[in-house]
Amino acid sequence: MRAIVFVSSVANPEEKLILEGDHFKNIPDDCIANDFDLIAVEAAVRLKEQGIIDEIVVFCLGPALAHVQKALAMGADRAIFGECDNRDLTPQIVVDTALAHIDPDDATIYMLGKLGVNFESHCVPQMLANRLSCPCVCSVYKIEKADKRWQLHCEDDVGIPIFEAEAPFVMTTELRLAEPRFPSLPNIIKARRKPIESVQIEATSQRPQTLSLEMAADIQRSCKWLSTDDLIAMVKGLES
Amino acid sequence: MNQLIWLAFEESALSTDRLQQIQALSQTLQAQIVVYTDSRYADKVFQFSRGSAPDPDKGLRPLEPAICSSASISYQVPWPTMDSLKCDCTVVINDALVSKLNHPAVAALDLEKLFYEYSVCALLAPHSQRWLRTLSILSAAAQMQFIPNLCTRFLPDCARWICAGRVVEKRQIPGESFIGTLSLDEPSPNHGLWPISAHPLTVAEVAENDLLTVWPPAKISFEPFVSDMMGLDNARIVFAGGRGLGSKQNFDRLVQCAQRFGAAVAASRLAVDLGWCRNDLQVGQTGRAICPDVYIAFGISGAIQHLAGIKNAKKIIAINTDKDAPIFRYADYGVIADANDVIERLSGALPRTPPKG
Numbered sequence: 001m002r003a004i005v006f007v008s009s010v011a012n013p014e015e016k017l018i019l020e021g022d023h024f025k026n027i028p029d030d031c032i033a034n035d036f037d038l039i040a041v042e043a044a045v046r047l048k049e050q051g052i053i054d055e056i057v058v059f060c061l062g063p064a065l066a067h068v069q070k071a072l073a074m075g076a077d078r079a080i081f082g083e084c085d086n087r088d089l090t091p092q093i094v095v096d097t098a099l100a101h102i103d104p105d106d107a108t109i110y111m112l113g114k115l116g117v118n119f120e121s122h123c124v125p126q127m128l129a130n131r132l133s134c135p136c137v138c139s140v141y142k143i144e145k146a147d148k149r150w151q152l153h154c155e156d157d158v159g160i161p162i163f164e165a166e167a168p169f170v171m172t173t174e175l176r177l178a179e180p181r182f183p184s185l186p187n188i189i190k191a192r193r194k195p196i197e198s199v200q201i202e203a204t205s206q207r208p209q210t211l212s213l214e215m216a217a218d219i220q221r222s223c224k225w226l227s228t229d230d231l232i233a234m235v236k237g238l239e240s
Numbered sequence: 241m242n243q244l245i246w247l248a249f250e251e252s253a254l255s256t257d258r259l260q261q262i263q264a265l266s267q268t269l270q271a272q273i274v275v276y277t278d279s280r281y282a283d284k285v286f287q288f289s290r291g292s293a294p295d296p297d298k299g300l301r302p303l304e305p306a307i308c309s310s311a312s313i314s315y316q317v318p319w320p321t322m323d324s325l326k327c328d329c330t331v332v333i334n335d336a337l338v339s340k341l342n343h344p345a346v347a348a349l350d351l352e353k354l355f356y357e358y359s360v361c362a363l364l365a366p367h368s369q370r371w372l373r374t375l376s377i378l379s380a381a382a383q384m385q386f387i388p389n390l391c392t393r394f395l396p397d398c399a400r401w402i403c404a405g406r407v408v409e410k411r412q413i414p415g416e417s418f419i420g421t422l423s424l425d426e427p428s429p430n431h432g433l434w435p436i437s438a439h440p441l442t443v444a445e446v447a448e449n450d451l452l453t454v455w456p457p458a459k460i461s462f463e464p465f466v467s468d469m470m471g472l473d474n475a476r477i478v479f480a481g482g483r484g485l486g487s488k489q490n491f492d493r494l495v496q497c498a499q500r501f502g503a504a505v506a507a508s509r510l511a512v513d514l515g516w517c518r519n520d521l522q523v524g525q526t527g528r529a530i531c532p533d534v535y536i537a538f539g540i541s542g543a544i545q546h547l548a549g550i551k552n553a554k555k556i557i558a559i560n561t562d563k564d565a566p567i568f569r570y571a572d573y574g575v576i577a578d579a580n581d582v583i584e585r586l587s588g589a590l591p592r593t594p595p596k597g
Binding site: 017019117120121122125126127130138139155160162175209214216221224225226227228230232234235236238 | 372373376377381385386388389401402403404405406463545551568569571574582
């Protein structure tokens, strides 16, 4: 059983976002791996430790190799990396490139974070599943496997659905599925010898549709101090 | 005429704010509104569409008999009349979809039929996890543009929120039909026109299996959350708890207080990490962005990541012991007090039963 984990590279949300026209200012060193995708990497590594998965392949498109090396140091076996500017990527291109360089087979599961912290497009897993004609299960917080059947416990706004699926399928990981580990120094050194296959992104005619990015206006608020009594009167007033 | 389909399977999808947004969008798209709902909310939509009892010949199109009744959030919303909406509205009842919503791929299959029945120029639903999943599957299958977190504040520009509401992404106006989730914000009064061509109306007879790439059906069980907690995305009043509450017991007290009041509960990342609540209540950069009318923060200091998720709230009230906490810079009202004391006094001041919805 093989797991292919998609790791996207995003502008660091902790830093001040700098915009240039229709894209984020591209500073490769400031890009970090999408937090949610690292949860998917960690989940895959734990599945490997349990002997459920034999091989973990990291698929990453972005300006810098750092995240790929981090994922390898966390325990992935090999990586497919396409160097490109983030502004050239659309969900369609990510999916096209991935499918051109992996051999989809029935012994593969595809894992992604539940959300990209930058564009929040929610498109890649569904597009991938659609192209592979396989199920897409979102926001998985618990994974169980018996024989060939996987039980995937998910989260929803209104409840907890449990899906049962057989590989191949696409899943997105929820925050509490796993806490990404800090790679140890020996593993970081070992990761340098793991194979990284370099690929070209699939050029399609379809370009990103963004016209411009703008910082949302900060709403200026002036804080008026209240006493607890005033507050309670105010909150009671909301009720009516 | 092109049609804008609004999926209203939650009561909050039929609030006044929502209907204003739909109205603004329908004017921008020059489209007629089709509200797709289930029988729980049918009466409300009828009132809204024609101000009188349903007439089967004009708009009411029962598709399938009611097969599912699940608990709904009770919430009293003021109801606009036909006059305030000023456009034709068709109501479609589909109770079968309610049960399919727990399986996004199956719900998407059901929704794709809409494209064969209407000349759809936009298919929209409230921005929430469930609709994101369902509609992104549908957009992948139908190969239509997907615009999550679409906002109406910048009409006639086509814009959406990214980076948890910190950045506005303006897009090319879709040239043809699109699918999207709509974030809750005030529409701009300057509606321009979007020239848009609808998904062409095709043959009426479509075998179900031809519609989507068929996914292997996965056996599911579904356990609904048993709390009476209000949905967070569309709530008007939100009580939020952070690390300042000190313990899970105190967080639970906040939840009880909010329930008694009829408010939704949100949490900061720290409160979620400490295991005080479910993580779908987390608001902020890595959680969700919300814009309620009133947001009351109990013991939240206001890290930038949290503020990113709440800054569209119309009124922010913050309660914290530290007068220098960053949240006060974003708050309209501040109270320097221990959040737990305030919760206790607030609980005492509220009626024992929740407001009737």
